[in-house]
Amino acid sequence: MSESTSVRNQVDVQVGDLLRDGNLTLAVAESCTGGLISHKITNVPGSSDYFDRGVVSYSNRSKLELLGVEEDTLYDHGAVSREVAKEMAEGVRDLSGTEVGLSTTGIAGPSGGTSEKPVGLVYVGITVGDTTRVKKFVFQGDRWENKQSAALKALESLIALLSEETN
Numbered sequence: 001m002s003e004s005t006s007v008r009n010q011v012d013v014q015v016g017d018l019l020r021d022g023n024l025t026l027a028v029a030e031s032c033t034g035g036l037i038s039h040k041i042t043n044v045p046g047s048s049d050y051f052d053r054g055v056v057s058y059s060n061r062s063k064l065e066l067l068g069v070e071e072d073t074l075y076d077h078g079a080v081s082r083e084v085a086k087e088m089a090e091g092v093r094d095l096s097g098t099e100v101g102l103s104t105t106g107i108a109g110p111s112g113g114t115s116e117k118p119v120g121l122v123y124v125g126i127t128v129g130d131t132t133r134v135k136k137f138v139f140q141g142d143r144w145e146n147k148q149s150a151a152l153k154a155l156e157s158l159i160a161l162l163s164e165e166t167n
Helices: 003-021 038-044 060-067 071-077 081-096 143-166
Strands: 024-029 049-055 100-106 119-129 130-137
Touching: 003 143, 024 081, 024 119, 024 130, 038 049, 038 060, 038 143, 049 060, 049 143, 060 071, 060 081, 071 081, 071 143, 081 100, 081 119, 081 130, 130 143
Parallel strands: 024 049, 024 100
Antiparallel strands: 100 119, 119 130
8 A cells, every 4th residue: 555545544534533423414515526535535434424425516406506605605706716615615514504514615727717817726615513624735636636736735634623622
């Protein structure tokens, strides 16, 4: 097993341990990662203890209809924005009734980027209780590498917030 695979597996397990220890459940809303985060989480045996669902909301319509993202938010800020990531995380949490919501929205590439929103730009939204945070990342890989990096950073960001919440 390569070192990067080992780190990813440890991250997946650590997310599960923190959720299980906190008696928390998780729902995920993924756009640019296309279900990769849900795949990583469900690769851990026993993940049904804490993982409720994953929603792949790739289109703007699905963000509106499934997650309750406001039309004005999409119009004013675009699908790849801090504001949409926040509403996606809160929307999937509310939809599922979980304690934790996690979202990703971004531009995996190779096309679709602009000078303001380059290929590799990803926003990760996390909501736990009354706390919602959004982190911005810009990755420099190809489409697959950007998706992998986004999924890993989303899980690492979730670990950081859950660790903070439990201390």
